[in-house]
Amino acid sequence: MDKKTTSRDGTSLxxxxxxxxxxxxxxxxxxxxxxxxxxxxxxxAERCTAVVYDRRGRGESGDTPPYAVDREIEDLAALLDAVGGDAALFGVSSGGALVLHAAASGLPVRRAAVYEVPYADHLAGGATREATYKEQLTKALAEGRRGDAVELFLRLTGLGEEMIQRARQSPMWPGMEALAPSLAHDDAVMGDGLLPRDRLAAVSVPVLAVAGGASPEWMHRASQAVAEAVPQGTYRVLPGQTHAVEPDVLGPVLVEYFAG
Structure with a gap:
């Protein structure tokens, strides 16, 4: 990251x-x-000006306590000011949930797009799973068990135990542990893990909700539910794609949507 701006609470972004x-x-x-x-x-970047940033608590950005989802919306407001005040938003996974929160808050954006926000309404036992994860994550982070917190998240995504143990032994693990406290941020953004219908009804800009054709059915239904919950929603499926969507496949779809 080669530029810096400051959020309302003094956090460097x-x-x-x-x-x-x-x-x-x-x-x-x-x-x-x-x-x-x-x-x-x-x-x-072929047809858009793309802005990437380190969300608070990650990479080169700061993390002024106490955390609140509203602070991340203020971060987006600061970025909008820094880049000229006229932008659209795209978010992937829980980042998409933050985009929807920001759009519902009245942040002045032109339009929004999200990829597979993992609302668990259509996952069997989803609400219970989310509540258990929240409780265990809070406990692990409070006790300083960053590695265990990462494991909880990887398990939540469906990664098998053997793969998790391999990840623990990989060179990437220290970096993953460094990001562990930010898992609490994403958990807060996701709320109870279920679709926030009342909030989404307040979104006044067009929203494109995209899912991967090779992702689980519950993820498709979650993305479709987002498109149906906002007043101006469109749902699209990318054949053969999973939650780890390929930029060369998603990119042209977003360029068409944002640049027309």
């Missing part, structure tokens, strides 16, 4: 701008930084 055309701010999901969505930003 690191960001990067690439390309030219309509402005789009990309919001990453859990266990990720702005660099995670940089390949997608580079794909958008």
């Amino acid at each position: 690191a960001y990067h701008v690439t390309g030219q055309g309509p402005m789009v701010i990309l919001v990453s999901g859990a266990m990720s930084t702005g660099r995670t969505v940089l390949p997608l930003a580079e794909r958008l």
Whole structure:
């Protein structure tokens, strides 16, 4: 990240701008930084000005306590001011939930798009699973067990135990543990893990909700539910894609949507 701005509460935010055309701010999901969505930003840069940033508590950005979802919306407001005040928003996974929160709050954005926000309404036992995760994550982070917190998240995503143990032994693990406290941020953004219908009804801008064709059925239904809950929603499926969507597949869809 080569630029800095400051949020309302004094938190330093690191960001990067690439390309030219309509402005789009990309919001990453859990266990990720702005660099995670940089390949997608580079794909958008063909016809859009793409902005990537480290959400608070990640990468080169600060993390002024206490945390609240409203502080992350203020972060987006600060970025909007820094890049000229006229932008659209895209968010992936829980980053998409933050985008929807921001759009519902009245943040002045042109339009929004999200990829597979993991609302668990259509997952069997989803509400119970989310409540258990929240309780265990809070306890692990309070006790300083960052590795256990990462394990809880990886298990929540469906990663098998053997793969989790391999991850623990990999060179990436220290970086994952460094991001562990931000899992509480994403958990707060997701709320109880269920679709916030009343909040989404307040979104006044067009929203594109995208899912991967190779993702689980409950994820498709969650994305479709987002499109149906907002006043101006569109639902789209990308054949063959999973939650780890390929930038070369998603990029052209977003360029068409944001740049027309």
